[in-house]
Amino acid sequence: MARNLFPIAVGDRVIVDGTQLVLHSMAPSKVGAPHEPDIFQFKDPRIDRVVTFPQAAFLKLYNQNKVRILGANEWISDRPIELWDDEGRLDASAALAVEKARRRLQYLQAYDQAPVSRSTEQLRRFIHRVASTLPDPKPPSPGALRRWISERGEPDDRRLSEMADRRPRGLRALKLDERVEAIVEEEAEAYWNNIRVNLTEVWHRVEARVRKELASAEGIARPALSTISLRLRQMVTVDRACRRWGKREGLRRFGLVKGAMEAESILDIGVIDHTTLDCWVIDDRTGQPIGRPRLTVLLDSCSRYPLGFHVGWRDASLEAVMACLRHAARTKDYLRERYPGIRNAWLAYGLPRTIVCDQGLEFMGRSFEDTCATLGISIQPAPVRTPEYKGQVERLFGTIRQGLLDKLPGSVPLRPQLMKEFGIDPEKTAVIYLSEIDELIHRFVCDVYAVEVHRGLGAPPGKVWRDHAKTDIIELARDLALLDRACATVTTGKLTKEGIKLHRLVYRSEALADLRLHLARGGTRSDRSNGSMRVKIAYREDDVSQVSVWDPVLNDYIDVPCTDAAYTKGLSLSLHRMIRAWCDETNREFQTAMDRLGARDAFYERIDEFRARGVIARKRLQRVRHGEREVRGDLVRLVETTAPGSLPVPTVNEVGVDTARNRVDGHHLEPRARLGGRARKRPTKGVNKPTTASSRHVETDRTTSSVGDANWTSLVSRARQAEDR
Numbered sequence: 001m002a003r004n005l006f007p008i009a010v011g012d013r014v015i016v017d018g019t020q021l022v023l024h025s026m027a028p029s030k031v032g033a034p035h036e037p038d039i040f041q042f043k044d045p046r047i048d049r050v051v052t053f054p055q056a057a058f059l060k061l062y063n064q065n066k067v068r069i070l071g072a073n074e075w076i077s078d079r080p081i082e083l084w085d086d087e088g089r090l091d092a093s094a095a096l097a098v099e100k101a102r103r104r105l106q107y108l109q110a111y112d113q114a115p116v117s118r119s120t121e122q123l124r125r126f127i128h129r130v131a132s133t134l135p136d137p138k139p140p141s142p143g144a145l146r147r148w149i150s151e152r153g154e155p156d157d158r159r160l161s162e163m164a165d166r167r168p169r170g171l172r173a174l175k176l177d178e179r180v181e182a183i184v185e186e187e188a189e190a191y192w193n194n195i196r197v198n199l200t201e202v203w204h205r206v207e208a209r210v211r212k213e214l215a216s217a218e219g220i221a222r223p224a225l226s227t228i229s230l231r232l233r234q235m236v237t238v239d240r241a242c243r244r245w246g247k248r249e250g251l252r253r254f255g256l257v258k259g260a261m262e263a264e265s266i267l268d269i270g271v272i273d274h275t276t277l278d279c280w281v282i283d284d285r286t287g288q289p290i291g292r293p294r295l296t297v298l299l300d301s302c303s304r305y306p307l308g309f310h311v312g313w314r315d316a317s318l319e320a321v322m323a324c325l326r327h328a329a330r331t332k333d334y335l336r337e338r339y340p341g342i343r344n345a346w347l348a349y350g351l352p353r354t355i356v357c358d359q360g361l362e363f364m365g366r367s368f369e370d371t372c373a374t375l376g377i378s379i380q381p382a383p384v385r386t387p388e389y390k391g392q393v394e395r396l397f398g399t400i401r402q403g404l405l406d407k408l409p410g411s412v413p414l415r416p417q418l419m420k421e422f423g424i425d426p427e428k429t430a431v432i433y434l435s436e437i438d439e440l441i442h443r444f445v446c447d448v449y450a451v452e453v454h455r456g457l458g459a460p461p462g463k464v465w466r467d468h469a470k471t472d473i474i475e476l477a478r479d480l481a482l483l484d485r486a487c488a489t490v491t492t493g494k495l496t497k498e499g500i501k502l503h504r505l506v507y508r509s510e511a512l513a514d515l516r517l518h519l520a521r522g523g524t525r526s527d528r529s530n531g532s533m534r535v536k537i538a539y540r541e542d543d544v545s546q547v548s549v550w551d552p553v554l555n556d557y558i559d560v561p562c563t564d565a566a567y568t569k570g571l572s573l574s575l576h577r578m579i580r581a582w583c584d585e586t587n588r589e590f591q592t593a594m595d596r597l598g599a600r601d602a603f604y605e606r607i608d609e610f611r612a613r614g615v616i617a618r619k620r621l622q623r624v625r626h627g628e629r630e631v632r633g634d635l636v637r638l639v640e641t642t643a644p645g646s647l648p649v650p651t652v653n654e655v656g657v658d659t660a661r662n663r664v665d666g667h668h669l670e671p672r673a674r675l676g677g678r679a680r681k682r683p684t685k686g687v688n689k690p691t692t693a694s695s696r697h698v699e700t701d702r703t704t705s706s707v708g709d710a711n712w713t714s715l716v717s718r719a720r721q722a723e724d725r
Helices: 055-063 092-113 120-133 142-151 178-193 199-213 225-235 238-245 247-253 318-329 366-375 387-403 416-421 434-449 461-469 481-486 510-522 573-585 593-625 709-724
Strands: 013-016 019-028 037-044 049-054 067-069 269-276 279-282 289-291 294-300 306-312 354-357 378-381 430-433 489-496 499-502 505-507 532-540 543-551 556-561 635-641 651-656 695-699
Touching (some): 049 055, 055 067, 092 142, 092 225, 178 225, 269 318, 294 318, 306 318, 306 434, 318 481, 354 387, 430 434, 499 543, 505 543, 510 543
Parallel strands (some): 354 378
Antiparallel strands (some): 013 067, 037 049, 279 289, 532 543, 635 695
């Protein structure tokens, strides 16, 4: 069974927790099937020592991003090219290297589809034919293509990371001044906004602005025509292409080869799409609606079993797609611990060989295309405005709506005032808590959808997956860290002696201090006045408890936690910004960790006060409307009349009295504190206060009042408004 779980064989190289090992043999553990090999025996070539991993331990290391499977011709240094330098600027040489890697991959994919003899004459004809279709003004030589075929990947398994230049490449600084770069970017946008503007006009405009605006600067190099052409090629995106050439032509230029959806084995084809669920999600902590969740699902076409999903709160985005891929690539062995009530396991996992998607911007961008090429996944975009092309996943969304959302209760766990303010109709909209939506989706997939007969298959999806898993190979990602980095947002920041300040939070660790010392010794990009330097930072919007900082020494990212761990634990960037905005409005400042925790608690208390205020207002209105009661709680009317000789102008005041002393039957209650309030202070017995010129009497019957009901209602309303202010 182990050989079906991992795409490796005896003699393959694997990097386990930073150490390169070679698979020596596989042996049975005599647990379960006695003759089935499920123990991996690797050999460390450096010390000629055998290292053994049971299948469960190897899967655990894989889920922790500590396993990387190397291809037959893959080098350890074959990694995705970083397009951005340490200061967050586009590295022109790195972008050119990516273009060369894509060019090699296109030639090799064409050769795998229609191989020819490797003679010089046959390869020359093949190169001429492929170069005319790309087009490629500088096609490779037959000898170079022959080396690519032998040294870069295997047939039908070519990865973009294997196409990069394997020669060491040092740091190259930008040749243009930053002010010139800003002028080039501004004038380049005119090229994409107007099809009548050509390359030469952009170059002339840049030349004129540099001479005019930077005339006093010395040593400013003006860009050449080839430099402007390179910048325009680097800036091309789907949005810019549509603005210049029109929507149809722009999408056509980014389109890929289309094919039929015929999946003979599991993980042959995966279908991915988004949908908005017809329900409102309520935050458990704040009690306020977060919004309608957006569900992203990756479905296996052969078994109709979902490989993974992601619940987000934004529109369709690349982050949701990458998070869905991350969930699909890993096993779902966390179910027993997180949701013990779910009876069945989530069987499907792995990466599909082909992904069918629509032509949304999140799928047609270079980032998604490069990530799939690095993972060995081909992209098959569906035609425009043809949802039936992805009918399999669309049907799954319909099943989720009918089987899950329609079963939710119509009652709403919020006050009517809040529901009215947020525009939620409890008779039309289902509402669930944030902590429940993830469990409901897992339970529905494992215990309902996977065990019921699928009409298109004639069998349950779980049974189809289990039957195919006995013979089909489950493709796993060679390096899960690539997916994790793809989900992060990359920016730049300053590294000082205090650490890194991002989103008005501070991040610091010992590894970050070592990195600062190394960068300071190098003297590059260091501000000598305050000892700060620019570093590249990657962060995830769903968790601000830590960030990742690029370490050029290790050639990898290091994780740096936030100094306020109690405040940022499980906190998303959107909620952090809401708390910050509220603190700014109330003139609060974050000074210490206790201040931050106090602001977070005060934010939630403010919501509770908003709810309680609506309850108090309703109770006051009930006292006014129900006049048949002899005693109206603690609120009575006090009518004052002036002394003789003055104008009879009655006034009404609201005072609090003890209800036990004003009962009609004359009985008294035992003294006790009010529920939910403090004990009321009793008046001192035997103490007579001096009388004034005004005579007072307390009314507990509405019929004897000298003030009309309309005046009484208006007075109560004004008192409520004054208290609210």
